[in-house]
Amino acid sequence: MSPLELKKFISENDESEILDYKENMEKPSEIGEYISALGNSAIMMGKPAAYIIWGVKDFSKEIVGTNFEPYKSKSKAGKNKGMPLITNLEVFLDPTMDLKWEELIVENKRLVLLTVDVRHLMKPISYKGERYIRVGTSKKNLKAFPEKERRIWQAFESSKFELEPAMTGISFSEVSSLLALNYYVSARGLSSQISTEELVEDLIKNNVIKHAGKELYSITNMGAYTLAKDISKFPNVERRTLRIVQYNGRSNINASFDKKGTMGIALSFNNIIQNIMRLLPYSENYDEGVRKDVAIFPQIAIRELVANALVHQDFTVSGSRPLVELYENRFEISNPGTPLIDPNRFLDFKPKSRNDELANLLGNLNIVESRGTGIDKVVTELENLDLPAMEISVQGAESTVIILRAKKSFKDMSSSEKIRSIYWHACLKYVSDEQINNATLRKRFGLTKSSSALISKALVLAVDSGMIKPYDPLAGKKYIKYIPFWGKSVNDFKNH
Secondary structure (H helix, E strand, O other): OOHHHHHHHHHHOOOEOOEEEEOOOOOHHHHHHHHHHHHHHHHHHOOOEEEEEEOEOOOOOOEOOOOOOOOOOEOOOOOOOOOEHHHHHHHHEEOOOEEEEEEEEEOOEEEEEEEEEOOOOOOOOEEOOEEEEEEOOEEEEHHHOHHHHHHHHHHOOOOOHHHOEEEEEEOHHHHHHHEOHHHHHHHHOOOOOOOHHHHHHHHHHOOOEEEOOOOOEEEEHHHHHHHEOOHHHOHHHHOOOOEEEEEOOOOOOOEEEEEEOOOOHHHHHHHHHHHHHHHOOEEEEOOOOOOEEEEOOOHHHHHHHHHHHHHHOOOOOOOOOOEEEEOOOEEEEEEEOOOOOOHHHOOOOOOOOOOHHHHHHHHHOOOOOOOOOHHHHHHHHHHHOOOOOOEEEEEOOOEEEEEEEOOOOHHHOOHHHHHHHHHHHHHHHHOOOOOEOHHHHHHHOOOOHHHHHHHHHHHHHHHHHOOEEEOOOOOOOOOOOEEEOOOOOHHHHHHO
């Protein structure tokens, strides 16, 4: 989270079941209990994470700063005296979870943000064997609230939706009539002469089907979702297919096209992309002296965004499906759930998939890559075509929306569009061990040297927003370069 984002987060959120403000709390046992209470509340409420922020007054939300240093803090009393806080939490919190510590400067005050990621947990969080819960803004022992504990356990029930049966107790002949096995054999690169026994073994290995008795099988939700010839035969997954809506103009008042998927997503993936490209607005291009109609957005970017939405959707969010919306001037794609990593870190973090089995199967069918390069391709292709950077919006715990906007001149971009474009340019360069400067940005936006002043103003905006920072703060104005806010600057290397 950037300093600007943290400041906005504080202004928009009071203390709650999943958020607590502290000034200098540093006792490990107290921190461990709060992690348990806040994390369990997040699980119960279906939220992806809980938060503790040091350096903020709890009621007024006045930013006062903190002296708390998580990596230096130690137990000061008891039999664990001298044990570092981080070690204490690793030893006494159960289960093991992702605790993300960040130190940020907001209003010239040092704050510490702890994000407790609960998305991969399969049981309630305990500290030293005791489980806690938030009741309003108070920390209580979970034992006293059996109904809340029941709701926490219910939250884990649908965590392996992919592998649950969509249809069971059927013969392999029926499996063949329901799933596009010829497509599967071809996409997997299997021999067209493969025996039934070998095909069954491969389908089971990839969790498309399971044994359900002697010569009987179950089709998993994942098998149906990817390979169904007729998705309506599988009510569990029918409502999860992609919907494509095309609107007339720039608002969503009048739709000229509105269709939902009728087949498995692997089977229909290429048709999905072709339909979207057909429905996109086109512009005339004479670059090679011959008139060509060119889609306003590149197919590579569309393909990667659709694949990501299908793979990373949260199947536990009910009443929602992946959705593509096409407007005269933009492309929007949304999927149920929130990302497992900070959207601002899509380029440098190792990929995480909410639906590992689905990601593996679609990888084996050559629809997605497991290397996590999809967003890299999107950012690169948008830059190559001088388009504004993508906009990523996480809407509560319900959905993630990515927006692509049509080409416009640099001077016509809004401040937020400029900042986003500069930030993603910095990310793309940083993961290639490079930094950005005025010249690289002029090239990115297709500008000449005469536009240096415009770029300089935009760089000031991006720095002030907290999304980028100088690589070497002491470099002269003529030589200064920039990196993403999370990158390591010259000062960081000196301190180590």
